[in-house]
Amino acid sequence: xxxxxxxxxxxxxxxxxxxxxxxxxxxxxxxxxxxxxxxxxxxxxxxxxxxxxxxxxxxxxxxxxxxxxxxxxxxxxxxxxxxxxxxxxxxxxxxxxxxxxxxxxxxxxxxxxxxxxxxxxxxxxxxxxxxxxxxxxxxxxxxxxxxxxxxxxxxxxxxxxxxxxxxxxxxxxxxxxxxxxxxxxxxxxxxxxxxxxxxxxxxxxxxxxxxxxxxxxxxxxxxxxxxxxxxxxxxxxx
Numbered sequence: 001x002x003x004x005x006x007x008x009x010x011x012x013x014x015x016x017x018x019x020x021x022x023x024x025x026x027x028x029x030x031x032x033x034x035x036x037x038x039x040x041x042x043x044x045x046x047x048x049x050x051x052x053x054x055x056x057x058x059x060x061x062x063x064x065x066x067x068x069x070x071x072x073x074x075x076x077x078x079x080x081x082x083x084x085x086x087x088x089x090x091x092x093x094x095x096x097x098x099x100x101x102x103x104x105x106x107x108x109x110x111x112x113x114x115x116x117x118x119x120x121x122x123x124x125x126x127x128x129x130x131x132x133x134x135x136x137x138x139x140x141x142x143x144x145x146x147x148x149x150x151x152x153x154x155x156x157x158x159x160x161x162x163x164x165x166x167x168x169x170x171x172x173x174x175x176x177x178x179x180x181x182x183x184x185x186x187x188x189x190x191x192x193x194x195x196x197x198x199x200x201x202x203x204x205x206x207x208x209x210x211x212x213x214x215x216x217x218x219x220x221x222x223x224x225x226x227x228x229x230x231x232x233x234x235x236x237x238x
Contacts, residue, residue, distance in 0.1 A: 047063060
């Protein structure tokens with residue numbers, strides 16, 4: 001299954017009050033921003049937050065984007081920049097380095113492709129993302145509350161932890177510790193409340209989980225991306 005989403009940014013004055021947004025449909029979108037940033041920063045952050053919001057999923061991702069800068073940065077230039085120590089061909093440092101490095105991490109192991117769409121050309125998803133990004137930048141301009149949106153909401157999915165709509169300095173994900181394949185995860189001891197059933201006394205059930213090496217690694221990577229422990233991820237799945 002392929003997730004189709006638009007990502008867009010907005011900056012009044014460029015730089016100035018700025019916003020970002022990604023949009024799947026009216027019940028599945030998110031937005032945020034800064035008091036002062038550039039349009040390119042908004043465009044990059046929108047894509048980054050879309051990848052973070054879908055990090056717990058295996059679906060392919062089709063990103064509709066009206067920024068050639070973002071598309072080329074990710075699909076054409078990033079590998080060369082990394083090889084040169086995040087410097088351009090002329091030796092100058094790459095702009096928006098923090099966002100690009102965070103994107104580089106978020107893209108690892110993901111199946112995705114980008115499709116350029118012309119901005120302000122009545123493309124429904126692009127227009128929806130643009131309107132929400134601009135609404136955030138205008139709210140910052142007025143010093144008014146912003147609407148961060150519902151976040152990732154799709155039937156049957158376990159939503160990731162909500163991130164703050166107003167960007168804060170990144171924190172290092174918590175370390176993840178899990179049992180090797182074939183061993184029982186000590187989840188019952190760490191989270192006894194998960195295994196208390198209303199109709200029987202606590203402790204009357206034995207819960208165990210066996211994972212292949214591949215499955216264990218996959219689960220650990222997902223938990224690390226979300227900044228939670230493997231047990232917390234499993235609790236969400238339960």
